[in-house]
Amino acid sequence: xxxxxxxxxxxxxEGTKAAKVQNWRFSSSLAVLDATTLGDRDRTxxxxxxxxxGSCRLFYYDYKSGSTAKNDASALIxxxxxxxxxxxxxxxxxxxxxDENGQDKTITFDAFxxxxxxxxxxxxxxxxxxxxxxxxxxxxxxx
Amino acid sequence: MADQPRPFPDIAPSARTYTPGEYAQTEFKALNGATTxxxxxxxxxxxxxxxxxQHITDDQAASILRHFEDVNSDWNYATFxxxxxxxxxxxxxxxxxxxxxxxxxRWRYDKPPQVKSIRPGISSVSCKFIGxxxxx
Numbered sequence: 001x002x003x004x005x006x007x008x009x010x011x012x013x014e015g016t017k018a019a020k021v022q023n024w025r026f027s028s029s030l031a032v033l034d035a036t037t038l039g040d041r042d043r044t045x046x047x048x049x050x051x052x053x054g055s056c057r058l059f060y061y062d063y064k065s066g067s068t069a070k071n072d073a074s075a076l077i078x079x080x081x082x083x084x085x086x087x088x089x090x091x092x093x094x095x096x097x098x099d100e101n102g103q104d105k106t107i108t109f110d111a112f113x114x115x116x117x118x119x120x121x122x123x124x125x126x127x128x129x130x131x132x133x134x135x136x137x138x139x140x141x142x143x
Numbered sequence: 144m145a146d147q148p149r150p151f152p153d154i155a156p157s158a159r160t161y162t163p164g165e166y167a168q169t170e171f172k173a174l175n176g177a178t179t180x181x182x183x184x185x186x187x188x189x190x191x192x193x194x195x196x197q198h199i200t201d202d203q204a205a206s207i208l209r210h211f212e213d214v215n216s217d218w219n220y221a222t223f224x225x226x227x228x229x230x231x232x233x234x235x236x237x238x239x240x241x242x243x244x245x246x247x248x249r250w251r252y253d254k255p256p257q258v259k260s261i262r263p264g265i266s267s268v269s270c271k272f273i274g275x276x277x278x279x
Contacts, residue, residue, distance in 0.1 A: 039231030
């Protein structure tokens with residue numbers, strides 16, 4: 001039996017593990033449709049549409065992967081904030097952690113980045129807050 | 144053979160509106176305000192029944208459409224019971240909703256059922272019936 005903390009976690013986008021992720025979260029919900037009929041005394045429902053949303057926080061951190069300069073916060077922000085004429089992109093996310101047996105526990109899905117925000121202040125490290133909403137069914141679930 | 148009862152499928156509606164219809168009559172109002180009514184029948188006619196079936200399965204929606212075809216392909220009429228159109232109503236009110244209390248009215252579709260697709264496998268259907276006093 002084991003508990004897990006942030007040191008076990010990771011976030012991947014487009015198949016690449018993102019550097020300097022401070023936190024991630026996701027929330028899955030199901031909308032129900034009312035199917036209560038005359039004569040019922042208790043509400044009856046049928047399953048409607050599922051939705052998954054989430055957010056993460058990444059430090060705005062420059063690093064090199066091989067010979068390529070990278071900044072994962074910048075890459076995700078550029079998926080959300082576009083100049084005129086550019087279409088918004090779908091991003092594949094995988095949120096996960098490594099369990100006590102070294103196995104990956106992940107949830108993988110395609111999503112649109114619905115919000116990206118950054119702020120810079122004295123005494124704080126520059127970071128990007130990203131929120132996203134999944135589109136389509138979850139691709140992999142091993143939590 | 145026409146003019147046969149066709150039981151409505153055992154699907155409980157989520158909403159129901161019933162009006163008992165009116166009496167065939169003509170009113171004459173004189174210049175002095177006096178009203179004269181000529182009543183042509185002691186029976187009411189043209190009662191209406193609106194049923195809404197919210198978030199039912201597609202198969203249930205299809206059974207309603209089959210009933211519509213069954214009633215209208217020949218001059219038949221729809222009947223209701225406490226497990227279909229009059230579900231949840233008391234016995235006394237149910238007789239009016241079913242028009243089974245001797246009114247002589249027969250339920251027929253006033254217009255085709257309207258089917259609204261909600262999501263895969265789930266539909267909402269609205270039906271409108273009119274109680275007709277057959278001339279025979």
